[in-house]
Amino acid sequence: MSRRPTLLATDQPARHPCPTVKATGLAHLIFERPDLGSAEQFLSDFGLTVSHREKDELYLRGTSVAPYCYRIHRAKRARFVGFGLTVACRDDLLRLSRLPGASAIETASAPGGGERVRLVDPSGFVVEAICGQTVIPALPHRAPLPLNQGDQPRRINATQRPPVTPPEIIRLGHVVLEVADFQDTCAWYTGHFGFIPSDVQVLPEGSPAVAFMRLDLGDAPADHHTLAIAQGFMATYSHSAFEVIDADAVGMGQRVLRERGWKHAWGIGRHILGSQVFDYWQDPWGDKHEHYCDGDLFTASSPTGLHTVSPDAMAQWGQRMPRTFTRPRLNLASLWALLRNLARSPDLTLRKLITLARMFG
C-alpha cells in the first residue's frame, strides 16, 4: 500500500471550491450509553434540559429553539456515534443521498421531525444531514451580567449575585474528533458539507495536527469552529462544547459541577484559536464536555490561519492544559487500533505519534 510523501506546510486542509452542500448548523450529538439515568444526572447538572424521553432514548435541549441537541440511545457499551448537521433544503438532502454509502431521504422520527440522510464519514462517524425540522419555543435564560468596566460603570447601588444553579446552556456549539485518517476525513467535510478551515495547527515538520473548521454561511457570521478534527491514532470523540451566556456562567458551572462531585478536565481559561472562555468536565464515561462563552465569529471571507501546535498554543491564560487532557485511554481495543492504523493510514507515522506524545503526553 502506498503512503503519501511527507506533508509539506502547504498540504493543509483547505476550503473546497464547490462542495456538495453547505451545512447550515450543528444540530445534535448522538451517544450510546448503558445508563440513561447517570447520563441525565450529569447533563442536567451541566445545564441541559430533558426535552423528550422514550424507554430507550433520551433527548436534551438548550434554551434555543432547537428541539434537541443531545440524543442518547441505551446500549450495552458507552460510545459516541456521531452528530447531526442541518442543511438548507430538500435538494441538498437529495444531493447528499447520492454519495457513496448514503441512505435515501428518510423521515426523521426524533423530536422536531423533518427529513434526514444518514452518512458515514471516512473515520466511521455517523453524520445525519437534516432539514425541515420544526423549532420549539425558546426557554428563558438569564441576561448577561451588567459589568462595571473601568470607566464605564453600569451598576450603582446594586450587587452582582448570579444564581447558584447549573448554567443555562443556550446551544450546542462544536464537536471535536480525533481521527487516524486526518486528510481524508477533513477533505470529506470540506468537500461534502462546505466546512472552511478557520485555523490549522501544524507539527514542527509542517504536517497538520488540528483543523478548526467553521460553517460557510456567506456574509453571516459563523462560530470559529463548529467541527474540529485532530490527528490521533484512532477515531474517537475528543469533546463537545456548549455555549453559556457569560464568563460568570462558566464560573458558576465549575462551582456547581464541583459541588456535585463531577470530575474536572481543564479550565477555566481563554483559548487562543476561537478565543472562548472555557471549562471542561467529564461525564460518567470520561467523555469531555465544555462550557464556553465569548467565542470568535467569522464570515466566509476570512482566510485560513496556520499555527504551530503545542500545549502553550491552547490558551491565552488560565490553568495550563493538564497532561491527562489529551492522554488516550489505552486498552486492548485501542492498542489494536493503534497497530492497525499505523500499518494502514497514510497520515499516521510513528514519528508523528512520538512528536505528539512528547508534546502532550
Ligand SMILES: [Fe+2]
Ligand atoms: Fe472546544
